[in-house]
Amino acid sequence: MNIDETLDFPRYSKSLDFDALEKEYPPPPEFFQSVYRMPRPALRALQEKRFLKLIARGWEIPFFKKRWTAAGLQPGDIRSLDDITKIPPYTVHDTRESIEAFPPFGDFMGIEIGGKNAQPLVLHTSGGTTGMPRPMLYTPQDRETMAILGARRYAMQGMRPGDKVLAALSLGLSNGGFALRDTIWKYIGAIPVMTGGGNTTATRRQIEIMKNWGIDIICSFPAYLRHMAIVARDELNIDPRTLGVRALHSHIGIEDRAKMEALWNAPCYDMYGTNESGMMACECTHQNGMHIMEDAVILEVADPETGKILPEGEKGTIYITTLYRSGAPSIRFNVNDISALMPAGCACGSTLRRLDRIFGRNDNMVKLRGANVFPEAVGVAVAEDARSNGEFFCIVDRVGEDQRDEMTVMVELLDLATDAEAVKENLERRLKEVTGVRMTVQPVARGELDAYTGTSQTSKIKRLLDKRKSAV
Ligand SMILES: [Zn+2]
Known part of the structure; x- marks a missing residue:
């Protein structure tokens, strides 16, 4: 074999001006003296400067150029941050179409692969529930800024240098564990312990590691945090509260935080991030x-039906604009997560x-019979009941001669023989109160739903099967 000695191998250390990046996007502790307390007018000016640069970049990327032109925009039409609402939003369906039309990475990345000016790249994917997962490439600028933003989070939530951090997050195609490792190793000085999910390191072993290595902090998703605590308590006879875990970093959403904190006797902190846009x-x-x-980002909240931007306090779908990304920026990406902005x-x-x-x-x-039901809200009601371990799975189907829409909520109980009848009755009443519709609760034994949900194995937990859709 001949070695091509003329090849340019892109080097990470030469791919970025790291000092300049840290000035632009200060990591902790500089973050606390700058962006964290920046007066609103200065912050707005900074956003606007970065936004206009992003728009110029957007015109260079075929995906955006096509969409913006079709919406009647021309370069120069977007002159200030106020003009952001002129830009048409897009969803994951549009990026999927782009990938199909321009395989394998679509025409929304704007990244040169290989060639003279190639940069070192990493690839992770978004959760694909059907078909291939959606690939996303990250340039050094994207990756490093994401790590800095993540470090701000952990510093804000009390992580310290030297902390041993159990990373019970995916180590596969998705970003989860890897983003955490980049972040806390490079910008916090904490020690990542990369156990991954239950399919990488068995749950019992994760608990032994916590105990023997004196884990200070756990990063995982709520269902697995709960699963670990219950395995420790019921299978290993270890009270999770005695393990000395100081904090839980998670994505809580509407999960029952108080119950999680009581299980571990540690505060549990929330965050919002996506595979594409990081923390x-x-x-x-x-x-x-x-x-x-x-x-680094602009988050707008819009009416899911009309796209109208909503004022503080009103719930709608989130539009993401990433100001920091050089490759594959999001520019008004309707991510379809529901939240609201809060007053300053x-x-x-x-x-x-x-x-x-x-x-x-x-x-x-x-x-469901005229009501809008979120499986997440069902989960909150289930988690409120101490007789359950919080594991549930919803099945929606059309039943009977009248083809009535029915939802069955299967719920795992810690002690099925003793509690089944009472839980069924209480929970059916509670779910009617919370969601406004009647559903059927079917208590099942512990572990029985894992085949449906995948909780013990993966972070892509499933909570719903809508048979009305799969039948079509
Ligand atoms: Zn605060």
Whole structure:
């Protein structure tokens, strides 16, 4: 074999001006003295400068150029941040179409692959529930800024240098565990312990690791945090509260935070991020809304039907605009997560606006006899009942001669023989109160739903099967 000695191998260390990046997007602790407390007018000016640069970049990327031109826009039409509403939003269906038309990466990345000016790239994917997962490429600028934004989150939520952090997050195609590792290793000085989900390291072993290595902090998703606590308590006879875990970093949404905190005797912090855009908003220790990293992203909340931008306090779907991404930026990406903006003024003193928790995914919403039901809301009602371990699965179907829409909620009970009847009755009443529609509760034994949900194995947990759709 001949070695081609003339090849240019792109080097990570030469791919970025790291000092300049840290000035632009300060990591902690500089973050706390700058962006975190920046007066609103200065923040707005910074956003506008970055926004206009992003728009110029957008015109270079075929996906945006085509869509914007079709909407009647020309370069120069977007002159200020106020003009953002002129830009047509897009959804995951549009990026999927782009990938189909221009395989394998679509025409929305704007990244040169190979060739003279190639950069070192990594690839992760968004959760594909059907077919191939959607690939996303990250340039060094994207990757490094995402790590800095993540570090702001962990610093805000009390992580310290030297903390041993259990990363019970996906180590597969998705970003989960890898983004965490980049973040805390490079910008916090904490030690990532990469156990992955239950399919990478068995849950019992994860608990032994916590105990023997003195894990300080756990990063995972709520269902697995709950699963680990219950396995420790019921299978290993270890009270999770005695393990000395100082904090849980998770994505809580509308899960029952108090119950999770009681299980572990540790605070549990919320955040909002996506595979494409990284960590965008997170709670401070006041746990009262998630501060948006406004120097790096713009989050708008829009009416899901009309697209009209909603004022603070009103719930709608989130539009993401990433100000920091050089490759594959999001520019008014309708991500279909439901939340609301909160008024400024957190007790922590930050000037960064806050996002309310994520109430659910708009495309998860089930129409049931005229009511809109989020499986996430069903989960909250289930988690309230201490006789359940919080595991549930919803099946929607048309039944009977009249083809009536019915939802059955299967719920795992810790002690099926003793509690089945009472839980069925209580929970059916509670679900009617919470959602406005009657559904059937079917208590099942512990572990029985894992084949449906995948909780013990993966972070892509399933909560719903709508047989009305799969029958079509
Ligand atoms: Zn705060």
